[in-house]
Amino acid sequence: MNSRLIHLTVNGKSHEVAVAPNAVLLHTLRDLGYTDVKNGCEIGECGACAVFLNGEAVNSCMVLAWQADHAEIVTNAGLGTMDKPHPIQEAFADAGAIQCGFCTPGMVISTKALLDRNPDPTEEEIREALSGNLCRCTGYGQIVEAVRLAAERLRRSSSSPASSLREAADDVTALGEQGPSQHEERGEPHSDARILPVSEQKEVR
């Protein structure tokens, strides 16, 4: 089984990486350091590994790395940063749609895929769009609310081109119930930490 060099552009950064033919994109991305792409079920059930692959939201666990050769990939971390979060990411934080946070990167990807095509979705459309993403903490209520909030903010910002997305988002946040302390709390120092399988955790200990 010979590895071969493949070329990936991830969040705008170009990578040449040698991968085996049986490697799946999920593992390749995590090995490259994109640990915001979460390894949940590895069989396309949970959506935690969702990324944009040439513009389409897909489960990276179901793509062979070789199939992604020369592809343009965008992960959750490619949409925004801690300092400048994407309005969708901000809406997830503001709506309390994040509990353990494991499903969030995939949820954000599916939300962006929805809002890019449908800026004003109904609740049914939101739930359908997130049907491939499982959350075991929140019960989905706040997640649906986050998508609705993100849609509203994005619509607002696109209708007032003079202000940046960030400004418009700030604007709405200031009107909401969430205080500025919410923003500070989001500076979670271990948000990029690797979560190891139980067996490996023992070895680390």
Add this chain to the structure above:
Amino acid sequence: MTLPAFEVLQPESLQEALAVLAANPRVHPVCGGTNLIVDVRAGKIHPETVVDLSRLDALRGITVSEDEIRIGAATPIAEIERNQTIRRCVPLLAACCKTFANTLIRNRATIGGNLVNAAPCADTAPALLVLDAQVELTSASGARWVPLEEFLVGAFQTTRRSDELLTTVRFPLPPANALGGFRKMGLRKISCMAKVDVAVYLELDDNGVCRKAHIALGAAAPVALRAEEAEEALKGQLLTAEAAVPAKQGLTGEPLVQKTIEEAARLTAESTLPRAGSEYKRQVVYGLTRRILTACAKGGNR
């Protein structure tokens, strides 16, 4: 976890892919990977070599002519679901695609893969069966068209030879007055496998009499099938909203339309026996068939 080892071949053209298959009958084709990766992980299959078709643009796309629609085998389900012509002219197929797995899977899973995998619960099978679809099987030595009914022969079994690829799906363009519907029952509304699918395609004359009636069931038997006796019972019948409502609910039901629904349900019970859940499936087929026919009678979608 790393997948068990296998080699991957990535042909640049269909001809090259067909040559690979002709030379090695044990090569496993892959495109969207939504079946392959799950099956390899589960240890259900152990391919030595897979041939990747995802780069073959010739296998992808939807073309509409005056009398038929052709869908390339490597077209993702999401693309079919979003296609404006499919939505307008074949809403039953668009409805089927909308119930298929979930949004992330639909962006990868292909129509050809769904048919070649031939799971008893393959959602596109009953929808395409009522549309009288044919599949094109291409090998290095030529191509042949096979009616979908003859292609699907059992659970995970088709008449595809190991040197052939399913390259195109085609079906007649439904006339403007055609009616139909697709209903799926699973564990939940979306992101699930079908416990039962029902697909219906009807052509009525100006007086509302059924001239063509196609009914297909998915997951009711080891292979998706047409409910031929139910179809016969419906032909020549006047379809009204009242006709499809069962008499036991105190409304007048047209006995022959009732018979259609009963026949579809009877076939389900017969085909699922002696497996568990056949009584459940029978009742679900009864209900789904009745709902689709009622919607059609009210001018439901094609």
